[in-house]
Amino acid sequence: xxxxxxxxxxxxxxxxxxxxxxxxxxxxxxxxxxxxxxxxxxxxxxxxxxxxxxxxxxxxxxxxxxxxxxxxxxxxxxxxxxxxxxxxxxxxxxxxxxxxxxxxxxxxxxxxxxxxxxxxxxxxxxxxxxxxxxxxxxxxxxxxxxxxxxxxxxxxxxxxxxxxxxxxxxxxxxxxxxxxxxxxxxxxxxxxxxxxxxxxxxxxxxxxxxxxxxxxxxxxxxxxxxxxxxxxxxxxxxxxxxxxxxxxxxxxxxxxxxxxxxxxxxxxxxxxxxxxxxxxxxxxxxxxxxxxxxxxxxxxxxxxxxxxxxxxxxxxxxxxxxxxxxxxxxxxxxxxxxxxxxx
Amino acid sequence: xxxxxxxxxxxxxxxxxxxxxxxxxxxxxxxxxxxxxxxxxxxxxxxxxxxxxxxxxxxxxxxxxxxxxxxxxxxxxxxxxxxxxxxxxxxxxxxxxxxxxxxxxxxxxxxxxxxxxxxxxxxxxxxxxxxxxxxxxxxxxxxxxxxxxxxxxxxxxxxxxxxxxxxxxxxxxxxxxxxxxxxxxxxxxxxxxxxxxxxxxxxxxxxxxxxxxxxxxxxxxxxxxxxxxxxxxxxxxxxxxxxxxxxxxxxxxxxxxxxxxxxxxxxxxxxxxxxxxxxxxxxxxxxxxxxxxxxxxxxxxxxxxxxxxxxxxxxxxxxxxxxxxxxxxxxxxxxxxxxxxxxxxxx
Numbered sequence: 297x298x299x300x301x302x303x304x305x306x307x308x309x310x311x312x313x314x315x316x317x318x319x320x321x322x323x324x325x326x327x328x329x330x331x332x333x334x335x336x337x338x339x340x341x342x343x344x345x346x347x348x349x350x351x352x353x354x355x356x357x358x359x360x361x362x363x364x365x366x367x368x369x370x371x372x373x374x375x376x377x378x379x380x381x382x383x384x385x386x387x388x389x390x391x392x393x394x395x396x397x398x399x400x401x402x403x404x405x406x407x408x409x410x411x412x413x414x415x416x417x418x419x420x421x422x423x424x425x426x427x428x429x430x431x432x433x434x435x436x437x438x439x440x441x442x443x444x445x446x447x448x449x450x451x452x453x454x455x456x457x458x459x460x461x462x463x464x465x466x467x468x469x470x471x472x473x474x475x476x477x478x479x480x481x482x483x484x485x486x487x488x489x490x491x492x493x494x495x496x497x498x499x500x501x502x503x504x505x506x507x508x509x510x511x512x513x514x515x516x517x518x519x520x521x522x523x524x525x526x527x528x529x530x531x532x533x534x535x536x537x538x539x540x541x542x543x544x545x546x547x548x549x550x551x552x553x554x555x556x557x558x559x560x561x562x563x564x565x566x567x568x569x570x571x572x573x574x575x576x577x578x579x580x581x582x583x584x585x586x587x588x589x590x591x592x593x594x595x596x597x598x599x600x601x602x603x604x605x606x607x608x609x610x611x612x613x614x615x616x617x618x619x620x621x622x623x624x625x626x627x628x629x630x631x632x633x634x635x636x637x638x639x
Numbered sequence: 640x641x642x643x644x645x646x647x648x649x650x651x652x653x654x655x656x657x658x659x660x661x662x663x664x665x666x667x668x669x670x671x672x673x674x675x676x677x678x679x680x681x682x683x684x685x686x687x688x689x690x691x692x693x694x695x696x697x698x699x700x701x702x703x704x705x706x707x708x709x710x711x712x713x714x715x716x717x718x719x720x721x722x723x724x725x726x727x728x729x730x731x732x733x734x735x736x737x738x739x740x741x742x743x744x745x746x747x748x749x750x751x752x753x754x755x756x757x758x759x760x761x762x763x764x765x766x767x768x769x770x771x772x773x774x775x776x777x778x779x780x781x782x783x784x785x786x787x788x789x790x791x792x793x794x795x796x797x798x799x800x801x802x803x804x805x806x807x808x809x810x811x812x813x814x815x816x817x818x819x820x821x822x823x824x825x826x827x828x829x830x831x832x833x834x835x836x837x838x839x840x841x842x843x844x845x846x847x848x849x850x851x852x853x854x855x856x857x858x859x860x861x862x863x864x865x866x867x868x869x870x871x872x873x874x875x876x877x878x879x880x881x882x883x884x885x886x887x888x889x890x891x892x893x894x895x896x897x898x899x900x901x902x903x904x905x906x907x908x909x910x911x912x913x914x915x916x917x918x919x920x921x922x923x924x925x926x927x928x929x930x931x932x933x934x935x936x937x938x939x940x941x942x943x944x945x946x947x948x949x950x951x952x953x954x955x956x957x958x959x960x961x962x963x964x965x966x967x968x969x970x971x972x973x974x975x976x977x978x979x980x981x982x983x984x985x986x
Contacts, residue, residue: 383885385883387882387884391881392878401875401878402893402896403897404899417884418883466878466882
């Protein structure tokens with residue numbers, strides 16, 4: 297296994313609110329290997345975005361607080377880096393694609409200006425002319441038609457899909473080695489989502505960047521991800537390669553996610569939702585945070601008393617944080633067979 | 640990729656080449672279709688095929704925010720008329736030396752306290768010393784407008800800077816700056832102005848303007864702070880930060896351009912207020928000192944003579960009213976025009 301390009305260890309992030317301390321992210325660890333796509337899935341509020349934003353120093357502090365952990369990128373800890381140095385890495389070696397392209401572009405600046413700005417912020421020697429030339433190349437790369445005219449246009453003259461393409465162009469402008477895509481397709485309609493998936497693939501081919509794909513769209517995970525991190529209530533509950541996650545999930549929450557998914561290849565009468573609500577992050581349930589909703593726990597005392605460690609289960613690098621992971625048998629599912637998001 | 644996308648991409652390209660070819664042969668396809676270029680857009684802006692308008696109908700009518708704002712402003716007739724009036728008044732003020740029939744302190748002893756008359760072209764009459772009142776009003780407009788514009792520029796600069804820093808950084812800095820703003824806001828304007836003008840010496844328009852500006856920035860600072868408070872939470876600011884932009888760059892290049900509308904509108908209103916306050920100050924005898932005429936000063940002079948010499952009060956008063964009305968109408972028009980949420984051009 298090659299050296300990971302980004303390695304997160306025991307990251308814990310809390311937010312101080314009037315109602316108490318929100319434990320947004322607790323003890324999260326994972327490695328991102330060069331060139332791979334690591335999917336992070338989980339419900340809203342499970343800490344997917346916060347863990348990535350805190351790595352980039354983008355959570356407001358206060359109220360946010362990085363309690364512990366490290367994020368090793370190229371041998372240096374991003375969490376203890378001087379602000380100026382971290383700023384040089386943001387948008388340069390680590391770039392980010394945001395969820396909503398409608399609001400992530402500044403409405404009063406041309407799209408070309410905003411991409412050129414990202415270029416020039418990290419290459420001060422670049423002339424305006426060169427920056428524009430490169431911007432046009434980037435827009436072409438992400439499939440924006442008539443790029444040489446489009447650079448001079450404003451975001452409101454772009455459709456949603458085109459804007460997200462422009463955001464991707466901006467993110468890959470400086471040839472990043474890590475690309476963080478925070479729900480890149482959530483705000484788009486389904487036909488456009490499929491196109492953006494293609495653009496993301498093209499962007500990865502071009503830059504060979506490792507991608508962290510944050511989403512709650514399991515179809516997108518099936519389409520793009522190599523390995524998957526499943527988060528629940530601020531913790532990693534399962535980490536495995538995408539085939540294992542879809543084919544043989546070893547955590548009741550992942551199993552629940554799979555059964556709540558509409559599939560084209562299974563003839564189901566009804567979808568099975570996970571009962572109950574996501575837990576409060578201020579006073580999480582004792583023991584395993586998932587136990588009140590867990591179909592597998594069956595009221596066993598250990599689930600309520602002891603926080604399960606993320607540990608190796610089964611073969612390979614399959615990690616699960618369930619006391620009774622071994623009881624979950626491999627489910628006879630095929631991976632990638634028409635699970636949403638197809639082109 | 641669906642096959643719908645490439646075909647939708649290709650068709651307008653072909654259409655455009657046809658159009659461009661008919662207008663200027665050999666024009667490269669990469670020619671920018673900017674907002675200001677109205678000529679090549681017109682024939683393209685009426686697509687016969689409705690299905691093409693989704694991606695490209697928008698593109699062909701490409702206009703910048705400013706083009707939309709200009710169009711909306713031009714539809715606002717009262718604002719346009721007011722702008723023309725203001726422009727003419729400003730021209731008169733700038734070319735006062737050339738346009739005024741007399742100098743502001745030139746005496747015409749044959750026509751003392753004359754009502755408006757064609758004799759000697761004393762259209763606004765003359766005062767008790769036989770000075771041509773039209774000329775004095777013209778020079779008065781020059782002084783008053785100059786003070787007002789200076790006040791607006793300086794107080795806008797101060798207010799914007801303080802509001803931007805307070806709103807962007809928040810926390811104790813915001814608290815400190817806003818308490819200072821509150822403090823300035825609670826000062827009784829007239830009392831401070833009168834005191835200040837006594838201590839700082841009277842008469843010099845620059846001094847009056849600086850004192851006014853130091854009192855007038857508070858409203859704008861609050862407005863800009865509010866805008867920054869909401870804009871700094873926008874995703875495009877987060878995106879800029881994620882792209883590695885520095886604080887200064889985010890404030891100046893990303894947030895401030897989004898605040899131009901309210902700032903410009905407030906600035907025009909400051910101009911109007913400054914004219915009125917300067918007039919009041921001069922009227923009370925603490926503003927611009929004679930012999931240099933200012934509009935308020937002229938009214939004050941006329942007021943002592945009572946209504947017998949009605950023209951001495953009426954004309955400078957009328958000019959103040961016209962200027963302030965016009966500025967307010969322009970401000971109205973700008974507010975509508977610069978509202979970024981209003982994409983529609985009113986009929």
